[in-house]
Amino acid sequence: MADEGIRDAGATFFNLKAMNRWFFASVAVLTVAYFWSVVQDHDREFKSYQGRFFEMERQLSVQQGNAAFNAAGGATTIGDGAGNPGELREEIVRLQGMLAADHDKRPELALKLHDTQFHFDVKNAEMKMAKAVFEAERFIYEELAHHLNEHALEAPHSEEAKVAYEKYKDLKRKYEELDEANKQAEAARDAARDELARLDALAGDVAVKLEVAEREVGRLEKRADSLDSERLFTKFRNSIFFSFMSPTLAPKKIVVPEIFDDLNFLSVPKVDMCISCHLATDRFKDYPAGNSHVTFGDEKNALQNEDDSAAFRSHSKPELFCTSLSPHGQERFGCSGCHGGGNQRANFKQTWHTPTDAHEREVWEDELHWHPVHEWEYPMLGSKFLDASCYKCHQQEVHIQGAPTWNRGRDLVAKLGCFGCHKMAPFDGARRVGPPLGHVATKFSDLDFMLKWVDEPASFRPSTRMPAFFHRENRAMEPGRDAAEITALVAYLYNLSSPQALKSYPGNGDAAKGKQLFGESGGVGCMGCHGIDDFPEEVNDRVAKLDALRHGPELSGIGSKVTPDWLFTWLLDPKSLWPQTNMPNLRLTEQEAADLVAYLMTKRNVAFEQQVFEKPADDAPFEQILLEKLTERMTEARATLDISAMSGLEKRRKAGEYLLNHYGCFGCHDIPGYEDSKPIGAELNGWGSKHPDRLDFGMVEFEWKNPEVGKFNRESWIDQKLKNTRFYDRGKDKKPFEKLKMPQFSQLMEGVPDGDRDAVMTFVLSLVKDNTAESIKRHLTPDEAAVERGAKLVREKNCVGCHLLYGEGGEIRHFQFGEAGKAFYPPILDGQGARTQPEWLTHFLADPVFGKGAGAKAHLRPWMKARMPTFGFDQSQLNDIVAYFAHEKVWHTSTDRTLWDSIATKFRKDFLGYEEAQLRKADHTKVKLFHDLVARTYEKQGGGFVFKSDYPYMEKPAELAGGDLDKARNLFEKLQCVLCHMPGGVVPTGKSAADMAPDLSYARERLSPSWVRHWLEVPEVYQPGTRMPPFWKVEGGVRPSVDPDINDPEREMSLLRDYLFSSQFAADYERVAKKARGE
Amino acid sequence: MKDFFNALANPSYFFAIFTISVFAMLKWREFFTAPKVALSIFVAAVIFFVWAVRDPGFAANISKPDNIPIIFMLFLVGYFSWLSLYRAVRNDRRIDRGELPEEAVESPKKVLTWPDLVYSEFVCMLIGTAVLLIWALVLKAPLEEPANPNKTPNPSKAPWYFLGLQEMLVYFDPWLAGVILPGLIVNGLMAIPYVDTNPKGNGYYTFKERPFAITSFFFGFVVLWVSMIVLMTFLRGPNQAFFGPFEPWNLHKVEPTVNIQFSQIFWEQWLGTSRPVGWFVRELPGIALVVGYLAVTPILLAKTVCKKLVVQMGNARYLTMMIMFLIMVAMPIKMVLRWVFNLQFIVNIQELFLNI
C-alpha cells in the first residue's frame, strides 16, 4: 500500500515534461488556427476582381496619359526630345519654330525699344516746351488782334499785328514740326514694343499650351499611381494586418433608400454591393457593353479576349441604365432593384446569380462553385424576364419604352383575356374580351356548331383566342364526360339566350364585288383587323409577326358560323348587337353590306361542318354531374331524390348551370344574370413575390427541389403551367369538380416558339408586392397621362391596324400589293399632333367626313379604298386621342428642330444602335424610346413643344394682301401644284387615281400652319418615300430660290403657306386647276 | 439490408431493444466491460457507421453542421459508460478481496495547485479553444438569409441538447413536459445528496455499493435522454413523422395517428356507454389511476420490496425518491401506451387545459 501522507514538495501529480510538451503542442495548434482564421477572413472574392480591374485601369490611364503627353509635343521641356505627331503637337512645333527664329532677335528688339523710348522721351519734352510757348504766344496775339479789331486772324492789317502774327506763325510752325517728330518717335517706340510683346505672347502661348497638356498628363499620372497595386504604400494599405485602416481593395456599396426588401414585416432598404466586383458598369466609353439578351435590334457582344471578364463590362444600353446621364442613374437605383438577387452581400454565390442556360450553369458550378442559395426566394431574374422589374415603378404606362418583352406580354394578356379569371391591377375594369352570349340562338347557324366550337375551338379557327377547356389530360380518365359537360353547357346557354331583332339579309349580294370590297388593295378596311385565306399576307422584311396579336378574328370559316341576317345586321352597325365591341362602323351602304355578306357566306369551313359531335345517349352522365355537385352539401339519398324529380332537359340545364359557374365562362363573356360575378381564378396581384412553397408543384415538388434540378421557383412553375395547364394534377386522385380547370391557350403551349410564353411570364412576374417608395415611381404629368390614355385607346381600337405609328402596326400594308399598292397605304400618324389642328381632328374622329359611303361629303384622298371608319367615340375618348397626338414629345411636335437635331446626332454618336437603318429594323418601342430620351435632354436645354403654347394653340397666318397676294398667286401657278393636288377628286387623263395628291381646299381648317411651312421644306423627313418633291432642296449647301422676283427661298415658302391659308385661295384653286387641265 | 434497419427503427422496437441492451449491459457488466468485448462492440459500431454513411439520405442528415455534436456525444457516452463500468468492476473485485479501490492507491491525498491543477486546466483551455477555432473554420456557420416568419422549416427541430425534451412533448401535454418534468429533473438532481444516505462508493468507481443509484442514472440519462436525442435526430422527419434512418424524407408521408383518451377507452370500450357529460366524472377513472400510481405504489413497495430501503432512508427521503423515480418511469410507460394503444392522455380535462 502506498503510504498516504503528503508527497515531498516539488513532486507533481502529472509528469511536468509531458505537460510542457502538451502545452507547446496546443499553443502551436492554436497559433496556426488563429493565423488560418485571419487569412481566411482576409482573402475575399472581390479583392481578386478589384486587383485585376485596377491594373487594367492603370494601363488605361497610362495609355491616355501617354496620348496626352504625345499630343503636347512629347517633350518634358520646350524643344527637346522627339515626339510622335498629334494636332496639338504640330501647333506647338510651329510656334516653337517661329519662337526659335525670333529668339536671338529678342535682345536686339529690347535694345531698339530702349532707344526709341529714349528718342521719344527727348522729342516729347521738346514738343511740350514748344507747345507751351506757342500757346502763350497765341493768347497774346489773339488779345492783340482783338484789341486792334483784326477780324481775319491769318491776314492782319496793322503793322503791329503783322509782326506779332509773324512771331506767332513762326512759333506755331516750330511747334507743329516738333509735334510731328514726337508722333513719329512714339510710333517707332510702339512698333518696337508690339514686336517684343508679340514675341513674348508667342512664348506665353506655347507655355500655356504646354501647361494645359502638362496638367492633363500630371492628372493621369497621379491617377495611374493611385491605382498601381505594385507600389509599396498600396501594398501596405492592403496588407493582411493593416488593411483595416484604409485599404484600396474594399467592398463598395450603394444604399438604395427608395427600394426595399420585405423582411419580417420590416421593409429594409436595399444595399447593393454588386459594384465591388462589377466595377465598370457606368464606364461605357472605356469598356465594352455587357450582353443584352433582348434582341433590341442590336448589340450581342461576345467576350473579346481571355482576361476580359463579364464582371468588367459596362452596363448594356448605357443610354438607359447606370450612367449619370441616363434616367436610371446607378447611384439612385442600385442594381438589385431591377435584377433581383440577394443584396447586402459581396460574393458571387450568395447573391443568387441565375444562369441563363444549362451550359452557363455548368461553367459557373465548376469555376465559381455556384449553387442555388438556400432560403432566399428572390433569385436574380433570368435575363429573358428582366423587363418584369420595370412595372413596379412604371405602373401608369401602357407600353414601357425599352421593355419590349413586357410590352408584348401585356398586349398578349390584354388580347387573350387572362384578366377574365385572374384579377390583375393593370386590367381592373377592362372590358370582357369575348363576345356576349346573350343571344346565341339567333347568332349561330345551328346548335351543332356551338357544340363543336366549345368542344374544340382551334379545329374551327386555329388562330382563335378562345382557349381549349376540354380534351385535357387530367380528364382523360372520364370517357364521355367532356361530351356531357359541353351538351349541358350549351343547353343552359341556349336556354338563357333571348331573341334579338335582326335586319333581314336582302339576298341580292354579289359575292365577287364583296370579295373586291373585302380584300382588293387592303379592302375598305377589313384587312386592317381581319385576315382571310383568299388574301394571304404579303411578307416582306418589315412585316410585324401577324399572330395572336391580330385584332379581329380570322374569317376563313365565317360562313359556317353565323346566319346571313346576323352578319348583315352586324356589318351595318356592330354596336347594335354588341355595344362594347371594338369593331368600328365602316359606313357600308346596304348594297355593299349585302355584297360582303354574299362573299363571306361562301367562306365555309367544310371539314369542321363534317365533324360529328356525339351527344350522350341518355341522361346518366348528367345525373352523375348533378350527383357529384349536390352530394357536396347533402346526403346522397336526398340528392338522388331531387335528381329523379327533374326532367331530362332540366337535368341538362341544371348541370350546365353548375358547370358554367365551375368554368367561369362569365369571365370573358357577358352572360345574362352573370354581369357582375367575380373572376374565379387566383388573384395575380403580388404573384411575382409569392413564395414557391405557396405554389402547388404536385408530385414533382420533391424532384424539382433537388439542387441539381433547381426548378423549385416561380419561373419554372409558371412556365410549366402555361405549357400544360393541367400538369400539376398528374399522379393525384381527385373528384372531377376538384380537378384543375384552367383552359389551355394554344398560343402558349409546348412546341410553340417560346417568345410569347416568355412575354406572358414576364408580365405575370412583374406583378410584385409593392416594395418601392412613391418618390421613385414614375409619376406621369397630366400631359403624359393623357398620352397614356390615348395610347391605350389607339391599341384597343386598333388604329395601328391600318396606320403606321412610329414603326408599329400598319398591318393593312401587308395586303397592299406591289409597288402600286404603296399609294393605298393609309397615312403615317407620326407627329399627327403637329400636323393637324386639334378642333379639326376632334370633328374628324367623331364623324370622318372624308370617305366614300353613306354620309361621306367629300374626299381628301379620292384614290383611297380603305375607309376611315366611325368608331363612335364618346367625348372623353375623343379628348384622350387628340391629347395623345398633341402632347407627344417627338421630333415633329418640337418647336426648335435644330436643337433637337443637334441633340439627336450627338445621342446617335454616343450610343449604339440608334442609326436610321437600325431603328427601322428594330422593335417599335425602340423608336419611341429614342424620341423619349432625346426629348428628355431637349427639354433640359429649354426646348419647347407645340402644345405648350396657350389657346388658340396655333396662330393662323395673317391675311395676304396687295403685292404679296399677287406674288404668292404667281408662285402657286408657277410651281403647278395642281398637276397632282387636283381639287374635287378629278383625275386628268393619262393619270390614275393612285397618282393624285390630297385636295388642298381642306388645308385651311385642317392643317397646322407651322407644319405646312416645314413640310414644304423637308417632305421626305415627315413621310419617308413620299412623292411630294422638295422644291427648295438644298443643292450644294445652298437652298436655291425658285421665283426670281421674290428671290428668297424662306420668304417664298412662307408666302406659299400664307396663300394656302388665305381666303382667296379657294376661288383661285378652282380656276388654276381648270387652266392646268386645258379647259 | 437497409429495409431491415428501417423496420427496426419503428419506435417501439427501437426503444425496447435499447432499454433491454442497457440493462443487460449493467447486469452482465463483467463480460461486456472486458476490453476485448468493448473494443469489438466499438469496432462493430464504427463499421456500421461507415456502412451507413454510404446512404446519401443518411449522409446528408449526418453531415448537417448541427448534427455533428450528436455523433461525438454517441461515441463519448459509449466510451465513458464503458470506462466507469470497467473501473467499477475492477474496484468491486478489489473490494470483494477486501482491498482499497485503485483510486486510493493512485493519487496521494493532496496535489499542488500549481502546476497540477492550474497548468492542466490551462492546457485544456488551449486545446479546447484550438478545437473550437478549427471546427468553426472547417464547418462554416455563415450568416444565412434573414428568416422568413411565414415559412417555418419542416421538420423544425430544437437544438440537439433539447431534442429529448421535444420528444417528451409528443407524449405529454406541454405544461407537463415543458414545465413540471424538467423542473423535477433539476429538483431531482438537487435532491440526490439529501436523499442518498449511502456513504460508500464515494470518490471511486464501484457498482456493487451503489447499484440502485447507478442503474437509475443509466436508465434516466442513457435510456431516456440519449435515446430520445438519437430518435429525434435520425428517426423523425417532416411533420414529425417517423422515418427509418435510410428512408428519404418525403414531405407527403402520411402516418395513421389517432388520439384516443383513456376516458374513451374506459367508458366507451369497456363499459360500452357514452361518456358522462361532467368532466370530473368523465375523468374520474383517469385521475384514480394517476393518483393510485403516485400514492399507492410507494406504499406497496415500502411494504414489500423496498422494506430495507425505507428503514435505511427514513420515510421522508424514501417518499421523495420514490415519487421522482415513479415519475421517471412514467415516461416510458406513456411512450409505450402511445405507440401501442394510441393513447394520448390518461387524464384529459380540456376544459381546464389539464391533461396528464
Added chain:
Amino acid sequence: MKRSNEKTLWMLALGIAGIALGAACGGGESRSRKSIRGNVENSAAAPAPGASGGAATTQAAGGPKKVDPATAGTITGIVKWDGARPTPEALDLSGNPDCSKAIKETVYKEDLVVNADNTVAFAFVSIDTNDVYETPTEPVVIDQIGCHYVPHVLAAMVGQKIKIKSSDATLHNVHYLGTVNTDLEDNFAMPAPGVRERSFTAADWVKFKCDVHPWMGAWLAVRSHPFFAVTGTDGKFTIASVPAGTHKLVMKHESLGEQSVTVTVEAGKTATAEFTLKK
C-alpha cells in the same frame, strides 16, 4: 522590464514604421510616370480592352486600271426580236397641255421598243466585271422633253457626272430609286427648264420616274468600268477598246430580264455576239 528597455523598444518600433511608410509612398519615379513620359511600358502593356487604339488604315486597293490600246479589241453585236412586232402604243398627253405643247411628234410607251427591222432598242449590254477604271470627265446627259425621258435607257460610270435636264415648261419631279442599293433614293422638283447634276458612288440599276407624270420612266445603269453600250434604233451595239481575253457579256432589258454569253476578244480584232428576245 526595466524602464529604459521599454523606452528603447518603443523607439525601435516607431523607427521601423517610419522607414516603411517613407519607402512606400515617396521617392523615385513611379513606373507609371516613367511609362507615360518615356513610351517604355506603353508599347509593352497589353492594350486595355475597348480603349480607342490607333486606327490601322487598311492599305488602299490598287489604283484604277488603264486599257492598253495595243492589246484592246472591240465587241459588236445585235439584239434581235423573235416573234411578231408589238405595235407601239401612243401616250395620251391631253391631260397635261404643257406636255403636248412642248413636243410635236407623238410620244410612245418605251418599256418595250422593237424597231422596224425586228431588232430591240434600249437593251443595255455590258461586260460582267467589277474592275475599277478611270472615270471619264465628260458628263452623261438625260433630258425631259415633252414629258418623257430622253434617252429611255442610258449608262454611266461610277463617279461620272450625270446632267439631268428638263426642257419642259411644265413641272417634273425627278424621283430615282436604286434597285441594288435599296436605300438609294432622291427626289427633287424641276418646275421650270433647268439642269441638275448628280453622280453615283456604286454600281447599280437605277429606276427614274416622275410622280407628276406617272407614264415617264427611264433606267440608268452605273458600272465601275467603261465596257458597255445601249442598243439604238438599229438594235446594234459596239463596245470599243475592250482588253483582250474571254469575257462574260451580259444583255439586260428593263422588262424582259437578262441574258449572258461568253465572248473572247483578241488584240485589234472585233468579236461579235447576238442575243434574241421574245415575249
